[in-house]
Amino acid sequence: MASNNVLKASEIFEGQVHLYKHLYAHAVDCMSIKWMIELGIPDIIHNHGQPISLPKLVSILQIPPSKVRGVKSLLRYLAHNGFLRIVRVHHSTEENEAFTLTPASHLLVKGTDFCLAPMVKGITNPTLSDIWSHLRKWTYEDDLTLYDVSLGSNFWDILSKNPAMNESFNEAMASDSQMMNLALRGCKWVFEGVETIVDVGGGTGNTAKAICDAFPNVKCTVFDRPQVVEKLSGTKNLTYVGGDMFESIPKADAVLLKWILHDWSDKDCKKILENCREAISGKGKRGKVIVIENVINEGQDEQGLTGLKLLMDVHMTCLFNGKERREEEWKKVFVEAGFQSYKISPFTVHLNLIQIYP
Template identity: 45%
Template sequence: MAKLNGDMELSNNGELLEAQAQVWNHTFSFIHSMSISCAIDLGIPDIIHRHGTPMSLSQLVDTLPINKAKSHCIHRLMRLLVHSKFFVKHDTSDKPDDEEARYWLTPAGHLLLRNNPMAVAPLVQFITDPVNAKAGHYMREWLVGEHHESAFEVAHGKTFWEHFGNCDSRLGNLFNESMSRDTRLVMYVLLKDYKQVFEGVGLLVDVGGGVGTTTKAILDVFPAMKCIVLDLPQVVAGLEGTHNLTFVGGDMFDNIPRSDAILLKWILHDWDDESCVRILKKCKEAISERGKVIIIDAVLGHKGKGDNNKIIQEAQLLFDMVMMTYLTGKERSEREWAKLFTDAGFTKYKISPVLGARSVIEVYP
């Protein structure tokens, strides 16, 4: 019987050692994200994909733009990425480090391809950049302090939006690209599995819709619909609409154009409760009694059919900490969402967990 601090007993020494390994795994978990980022920067997923068939370690090493004196380290990088299920390894012998072991991409690995329109690679590069990684080191200072709205602001002296809107165009562009590719992935799934959410909508306003990636995908399926993209003037400046797509510069806190339905994709989790209620009240003013607000966001505890619950739950909890570290928002439980809707004057809602870590929430006056 092992004891910890003289008061907690463990059933055996194995449990003690497993507890130590658990702490190690979480302490060094940043190595996972850094290894993924390194693989993207080196072009490993793209090189293997272009090869067309599982690629041997020796072939991969010969192709990589690295110092060849360090080529013996590539199998160690790949070993972790295979363990993390970004690649699968086909062994050709009984030797675990055989140089002729061949690597191929898993579904997660395909999301690291630079030219994949639904790739998560830009988000990986954005989050692992030193500018963003620095914010995590100021979490304690932010928690004990009084005046800053986030750990990011403590680290950089500016809010997240101020920094990337005015100071760092490179990372700002990377952020915008990551959001655009996420939109393509989400809309691909949504319009395949739950397109009825848009049926009967004559005019849709996409709040914070950027360059119109979401609305263009919707119009491909519902060409008779009309869409308005509302975003800040500097975001939509110079963008040209079509006969059924209009770009409008404005602020969602001030005014939202009248419509049959309003779409808020990954918007409300950026904001605190008070701000969300303000946005939702503007939405309620803009729709008729038969209208609705369509929200795409996480609902803590909800998971889609066939999903791995552990992976989904961890993604939700990690994103909640991201919101706390960089912004003023959070991921919300159904109870927290319900309170926002009630405070904004809505009477009913429907949650459809059809998007993995996120759900579609339809809110009615």
């Protein structure tokens, strides 16, 4: 490669392609997925039961003729990005192009067990779409998040003052919990010997319900902000408790922190974990804290997975003053919170399950 001051023409053109790729994708990548959901395209293809041609899809959606070319453009871009698959189908003497679902777009079919459409809705909320334009100001505002800089308040205060956004956030987290519940089915060993468990930040209780179904003798407590749980009803082995994890956490054999700690700074994580350690102590046996989070590992993860984790790290850092962590960073937080040992296990493709012990 040429020096920084003298680039070859080929390098300049390659740089231009790389730059334009990211500039043009800025809004289109996520908004085209939102568009696909709003039009119900994954549902239409799913219900069609076979690859669907563009004319058939256009007919079902009643697309004006002037927009057919644009719809085709969006569909082909979504296919390029892995959200649709283009196949060739034969009809009589003609061969036509048709679209079918991929594993990613299967997750956007409404009414299925593993539908992540609420996550798309939450992330593409119009109220939040402009906040990234304030990155320069955020850079120079000590200890403020992008929410503070752009909207004048942190994310949690925004949720407490906006019931519709709070509901959308809870739905998004509930949809993501279904994915974690799928992974938990293969981790029954985690709950061996556990009689009581507290799901901190457990939202509407999707994961706790899954644990209760799999382990009827385990008593689960969902612990979250009062406005999240105040209208929820429990069952024989499931209860809802409102409170503040920075003040105290209900007593239990185990505490579950599912995608919680990455929202917070090391200092805040230390306080949360100290309260967890207090919650699992004094019962005459060794309790534990179960943490489900990313562990950044550039040395072992493939490039695309590392890219996702680093992208999430940017989100957590800028939006919440939180962070995604490498193993040595997790270890530091655990030790400072008074824990003696930990064990990291695979969970989903991008998440790990970490058991930590006092």
